[in-house]
Amino acid sequence: MSALENLTAEGKELLRRDQVWPFLMPKQQAVDVSHQVILYVEGLNLSFDGFKALNDLNLYINDGELRCLIGANGAGKTTLMDVITGKTQCDSGTVYFGQNHNLLERSEPEIAELGIGRKFQKPTVFEAHTVFDNLELSLKTNKGVMPTLLARLTPTQLDRIDQVLEIIGLKEQRFMLAGALSHGQKQWLEIGMLLVSEPRLLLIDEPVAGMTAQETERTAELLTSLAGEHTVIVVEHDMEFVRSIARTVTVLHQGSVLAEGTMDQVQNNKDVIEVYLGEEA
Amino acid sequence: MKRYLALCCCLLSLWLNPALNSVYAETDTGKTSTGETTTASSPHIQQLLTELTQKSLNKAVPVLEKLEQSGGEAMLPLFRTMLDGNLYFIKANRQVISVTKAESGKAFANVFTGEPLPEFTKKQIKKIRVNNRLRGYLRDAIARIQLSSSDPAAREKAVRNLLSDLDPSTIEAIQSARVNESNTAVQEMMDLALAMHKLTNAALAVDQLEAIEALSGSLESEVRNLLARVSESENYEPAVNKAAASALVKIQDKVEFYAFIDQLFFGLSLGSVLLLAAIGLAITFGVMGVINMAHGEMIMLGAYTTYVVQLMLPNHIEYSLWLAIPLAFIVSGLMGVLIERGVIRFLHGRPLETLLATFGISLILQQLVRTIFSPLNRQVASPEWMSGSIEINPVLSLTLNRLYILAFALLVFFLLQLILKKTSLGLNVRAVSQNRNMARAMGVRSDWVDAMTFGLGSGIAGIAGVALSQLTNVGPNLGQAYIIDSFMVVVFGGVGNLLGTLVAAFSLGIANKFLEPVTGAVLASILVLVFIILFIQKRPKGLFPQKGRAAE
C-alpha cells in the first residue's frame, strides 16, 4: 500500500508544472558572477593510495583576476587544475564556476564549453595538424558531431585566427605541422589555442618553461593584457615571472593553501618562510 | 630476427633427431603374478583352456565361468592377463601364454608361473581377443576371487563391484567372508551388501525397515537406485515405501552437497588452468605493457617440450614431467628473450604494434611446429601418478591430474610472487614497470630487465604448457585455444596485478562451471565473455586497478 502511495507521490512530483524535468533543463546558462567571484573551490580532498594530493583546499578567484599559484612539486597545483577541468575526480568538496555551475558534475568537454580553457604543463598540441588547423579546431563553435562534419570557416573566424596567429607570432608557420615547431613555439601555439577559444577562465600551467627571456616578457605582457576581460590562473615556478605579472599569489603546500596575498606579503609570510627555508623565496 | 629463427630451428631439430631415432617402447607395467601350478595344470582346466582358444568372443563367458568355478584363486593370473589383453595361444598346441611388451620387443611367459618362454614369431601365436562384455565378466570374477585377497582395499573394491549384481551365490560368498573380516571399511561395505540383499529378499516389513535403516546414509549409487525402486514399488508395505523415500531424501541432500563441492572443484580446476595460462601474460602484458599474441605459442612450446622429453626418455614417463618443467621454462623463456631482443624492444611504447608483430610471430611459430612435428597432434602420456582420482566417497572423487595442476598453479603463482617481491630481478622489474626513465637513471639496465621479464613471462607460459599437455591435445593450435581466455583473465583481474590475475582466473573458472549445467558449455563461455566486456566498461582497469599517477 505504502509502495503505491510512494508511487503516486513520485508521479505527482514528476508531473509538477512549476518545474522543468532535469534532463530538459537547459545546461548552458550564462555564468552567474553577481558576487564577483568566478571560481569557488571549497573543502577539496583527494588522495592517491594514501597520499593526500589535496587536503581541504579552499580557493576563491574573482572575476577578471590574474592569480598565480605557486608551491613546491607535489603541492597539488596541477592536481587542482585537473579537478577543476574535470580530468580527475575528487574525493570530497565542491567546485563551482560562478554561482550556478557545479563543475564536479560535468565532463571535460562540458567544462570547456562553459568557458574554461587549459594549457598543460607539457605543451600539448595536435602534432599531426598544421598550426592553422590547431587553431581552427580550438575555435569557439558548436562542437557537436554533425555541426563539425558540416563546418565551414566564416570570415569572422578566419579573421580571429589570423589575429591570434599575429599575437602568438606564428604567422609564417601557419601551414607548418605543429609537430615540427620548437618547444617554445608549441607553448605559444597552445596559448593561441586558448585565446582563439575565447574562454572566461584560463588555467595556465607553466607557460614560460623553455622560453627565452624575450619570449617570457611577451608572455607576461600577454597574460596581463588578458586579465580583466578574462580570468587567468597561472601556475609557475619562475618567481621572476610571477613577480612580473602577479597581483595576488596563492601558495599551496601539501594540498592546501598556505598563504595568499601580494607577492611581498607572501614572501614575508612566516609559514612560507618556514616551509621554503633555504629556498629562493 | 631471421638468424634467431634459424638458430632455434637448428636447436629444435638437433633435439629432435636423437628423439626420432630412439624407438618408442612402453615400459613393462603388466607383471604377471605367480600362481599355483598344481591346480592350473589339472586336465580339466587344461581342457577348458583349450576350449577358450576355440570359442568366439560371445561364447567365451560360459567357459570362463567354468574356469572360475573349478580354478578359483589359481585363475587370477589368467584372468588378469586376459583383462590386460595380453593372453595369446600357440597355434600349434593351443597352449595359452602371456605376451607382454618389453624393452626389446616382446616377452613371452607362462600365464600361471610367469616363467619366461622362448620367443615365438607373429605367425605362431594368436591373440585371444577380449571385448567389453568379457572384460566386465573378468573384472567381476576377479572381484569375487579377491574377496579373500590379503589387501583390504582390494576386498572393499571387490565387494563394491559386486553390489550391482547380488545373486544368492555372491551373497553366500560375502556372508562367509564377513565372518572372518577384520577391516572395518570392508565390514561396512559387506554389511551394506547384505542389507541390500535383505531389503530385497526379506519377507517381513520389520526386517525391511531395519535394512533401510542400515542403508540410509550410504552414498553408493546402487543403494540409491534400490531405495528409489523400493519407494515406488507396490510389493512393499506403505511404511516401507515411506521409509525408503525419506532415506532417499536424506541421501539426496548429501549428494547435492557433494555435487556442489564437485562443481566448486571443477571451477577451481578450470580456474587453475586459466591461471597458469594467464599468469605469464600478466607479467609480459601487465608489467611490460606488451601485448604478446605469441603467448599461446609459448604455452605450445612448453607442451612440445614435454613431448620431446618423453620421446627421448620413453622408459621414464613417470619422471618425464619433472624434467620437462625446467626444460620447458628454458625453451619458452629463451624464445621469449629472442622475441624481446629481436622484435619487441624496437616497439617500445607502441603496444598496439607489439600486438601485430607478436601475432606474426605466433603464426611463424605455429607453422614452424607444424613443419617440424607434423600438423598432427602429438602423443603425450600421463604418468601413472597423475591418472585416476581420489575417491572421497562414491559421489565425490577428485581427479588426480586436476588436483596436481591446481596445486602446481598455486605453487607457480607463489613462487612468482616471491621472485617479484624478494629478488633483485623482481625489484628491477617493478622499478622499470613503474617508471622506466627513472629506473634507467638509477642505473637499472632496463634493456636487460625487459629481456628477463619477457623471458620470465614466456618461461612461465612454457611451464603452463607442461601442465596443459596433461589435459588436452598437444598440437600446433594448442596456444590459440588459450590466448583469448588468458587476455580476458588478465584484463578482468587488472593489468599489472598478479593477485588480480589469481582472483580473476578462479572467479571466471568457477562462474563458468556453475553456469555450464544451466546454460550448456557454449552459452556459458559466451555469457562469461559478455560479462567481461560489460565489466570492463564499468571498471576499465579491471578488478584491482593500479592507482595513482603511475597508472595514467
Add this chain to the structure above:
Amino acid sequence: MSQSLSSIARFSASDLFKGKGQPGGRVAPFVAILLAVTVLASAANLLLPESSPFYVSTYTITLLGKYLSYAMLALAVDVIWGYCGILSLGHGAFFALGGYAMGMYLMRQIGDRGVYGHPELPDFMVFLDWSELPWYWLGMDQFWFAMLMVLAVPGLLAYIFGWLAFRSRVTGVYLSIMTQALTYALLLAFFRNEMGFGGNNGLTDFKDILGFDLQSDTTRVALFAITALMLALTFITSHWIMQSRLGKVVVAIRDGEARARFLGYRTDNFKVWLFVYSAMIAAIAGALYVPQVGIINPGEFSPINSIEIVIWVAVGGRGTLIGAIVGALLVNYAKTRFTAIMPDGWLFALGALFVLVTLFLPKGLVGVYDQLKAHFAQPQSKSDESSTPHQESAKEASV
C-alpha cells in the same frame, strides 16, 4: 585572407578531382582507375568470346569482386584505426553481420526451392525440426528491409559497444582486446545451432537476388560492378569526411584525446560516430561479399580474420585511405598466388609480413612510395613540401 579562404574551400567537391600533391589528389585517379578496370573487365567478360585472349573469366570477375569487398573492409578498419587510433580487432564481426543479413535475404529468396520444398523455412531449419520462422527472420524476404538490416544491425551493435566502451574511456589495448572478445563471443554464438543461423554450415546454396539468377554471368558481373561502385562511393565519402573538420577532430583525438576534450569536443561522441560509420562500411562490404562467394558462416567471425584485416591496412599504409585499399588488394592477391604455390610457406610469409611491416614499414607501402617520391622531388622545390602538410599529417600514425 583570400589565401586562407581558398585553403578552406579546398575540400569542395570539384576540388576532389583536381587536387595535386595532397591525398585528395589520389581520389580522382584512383576512382578513375577503379571504374575503368571495372568497365573493361565487365565488358571483357560479357562481350568477348571465351576464346579471345582478352576474355576475363567469370572466375576472375568473382575473385575481383571478392578483393574489392575486402578492400572496402580494409577501408573501414583504416578509418577507425589509421585516423582515430582505435585498433579494432573485431571488424570481421561487422563484416560478417552484414553478410548474414544479406545471407538471410538470399535464403528467403530460395522459397520453396529448398531440398525439402518447404515454402518458408530454410533447409537447415526443416531438418532441425523447426516449425516456424524465428521472429528475426521475418521481413528478411524484402530486399529493402534486408538492406536496412545490413546497416542497422552492425550499426546498432557498434553503437552500443562504442557507447559503452568510449564513454567509460576504455582505450588502446583494452579496447582492442574487448573488440576481439566481442567477435569471439559472436563466433561462439553463431556456431550454436539454436541461434537459427545455420550453425557451423552457415547460410549457403543461394539461388537468386532480386529475381536475377546468381549463377549467371550477367548477375556476377553486375555484383562486381556494384561492389566497385560502392567502394568508390565509400572511398569518396570517407575522403570527404576525413578532409572535413570532423576528420581533423578525429585525428586530433588520435594524437591527443585529452587535449581535444579540453577544447570542448565530446570525444566519445566522435568516436562512437566514427565507429558506427566504419562498422557500416564493413557491413556493406560483407553484404556484397556474400552473394559473390556464395556462403556465409561463423568462420568469418574468427578473431584471426579480423587481425588479418588489420595487417592489410598496415601493409598498405594506415592513415591513408588509398593505402588500406592497396594493402587489401595486394595481400589478398599474394595470398591467392602463394597458397597455390606453397601452402606451407604461406603462414611463414604472412607471419614475417606482420613482423617486418611493423618493424620497418610503420607507414606501409604508401609511406614508402611517398618517401621515394619526396626523395626524388626534393631537389625541385622545397615549397612543395611545406604546402603539403596534410599528406604528412594524414599518414602520420602514432597509436
Add this chain to the structure above:
Amino acid sequence: MKIKKLVSGMALAMGASMVSYGALAADTIKVGVLHSLSGTMAISETTLKDTVLMMVEEQNKKGGLLGKQLEAVVVDPASNWPLFAEKARELLTKDKVDVIFGGWTSVSRKSVLPVIEELNGLMFYPVQYEGEESSKNVFYTGAAPNQQAIPAVDYLMNELGVERWVLAGTDYVYPRTTNKILEAYLKAKGVADSDIMINYTPFGHSDWQSIVSDVKKFGSKGKKTAVVSTINGDANVPFYKELGNQGISSEDIPVVAFSVGEEELSGIDTKPLVGHLAAWNYFQSVDSEANEAFITNWKAFIGNPKRVTNDPMEATYIGFNMWTQAVKKAGTTDVDAVEQAMIGQKSPNLTGGVAVMNKNHHLSKPVLIGEIQDDGQFEVVWETEGVVAGDAWSDFLPGSKDLISDWTSPIKCGNYNTVTRTCSGQNF
C-alpha cells in the same frame, strides 16, 4: 601520378596472370584435388590428398585411362569455406578438371555444391556425413548415418544390452542430424525420453569435467549406459582423458565414436581409451589381402612406416576405382556420361566384400564396430552381415522420411517426394 601507374600495372598484371591460365592443352585427364593443406582441417585432409595422388600414380603405372595419362591438379582451400567454392570454380573453369576428389567437413561440401552444380562438375566426397543430401554431381563414398550410427546403436543395444543413452556431440550439423536420427530411432525402439541425454559442446572443447561428471551420474541409475559420441577431432583427447580420470571404464560406460579413427588415435595416448568403440566401414586392422597391399603401398608412397590408414582413405580408394571403371565404361570423361555409368559400379572393399554405387549416389558397404586397442588400432568386435545401403534421406526424420533419391530415369532427382511425387530443390 605514379600511384596511378602502380595501380594500373597491378591491375594489368593481375588480369594477365589470370587470363593466361585459360588455354592449356588437354592431352591428359585432369583430376582435381580439393583438400585443405593448411588451416585447421589440414590435419585430416592432407592424408586424403596424398591418397588421391597415390591412386593417380598407380593408375598411371597401369597405363592411365582411355590411353591418356592422369594429371592431378592440387589446390589448397586452406580450411576456409568460401575458399572451397572459389577453388572449385578455379578447378572447373581454369584447370578444366574432369573430376574432383575433395571435401571433408559438411560446410566445405555445402560451399562447393552450388558451384559444382552450376558448372556441371563431378565430385567424390569421401567422408562420413549427416546425409540429407543427394546431388547429381556428387558421389558420396563415406558413410551415411544409417551406415554408421544406426548399426552402432544396434550393436550396443543388442550385444551389450545398453538401455540408457548419452548422445554427446560437437555443436555442428553432423552431430545434430545424427543425434536427431538416433533419438528418433531410439524412441522407435521404445527407449524412454528420460533415458536419453543429449549434449552439445563447442569445437575444440577442452574442459570436460562437468559433462563427464554428468555422464557418470546419468550412468549410475542402475541401467547399462553408453555414450554415442559425435565429438569432433581435437575435443576427443581431453574427453577420453577425463573419462579415464574420473574412473569411467569402457566396461562401465562404453563410448562409441563416429569421428575417431586410426589417424586421430595416432596423436593420442590410447591407454585411457582401450575398450571404447568406434563404428566405421573400414579398419586398418582388418585382415585381408587387399588391405595389406593397400597399407604396404601407402607406407611406401608416403615414406613413413608408421603412417596409418583410415576409413576416409578407403572411401577415396573405392571412389577412385569406381570412377576409373565408370570412365572406361562410358569411354569418355564427360560428366553426364560418367555419372550414369557410375550407378551400379562395383568395387571390392579393402575389408572384403564388394561395394556398390546405388542410384542415390551413395554406396552399399559393410559396417564394422571396433574396440580401441592400446596400440592405436581397432579390434573388430562386430560387423553387419552383408552390406548396408547408404540412405541419403533418413527415414527417421519427419522432414525427410518421404524423400528418396534416384538418379536413374524416370525420376532423375536427388530429393523426390514419394507422397507428392514432386522433385524440389535442384540447381540445374
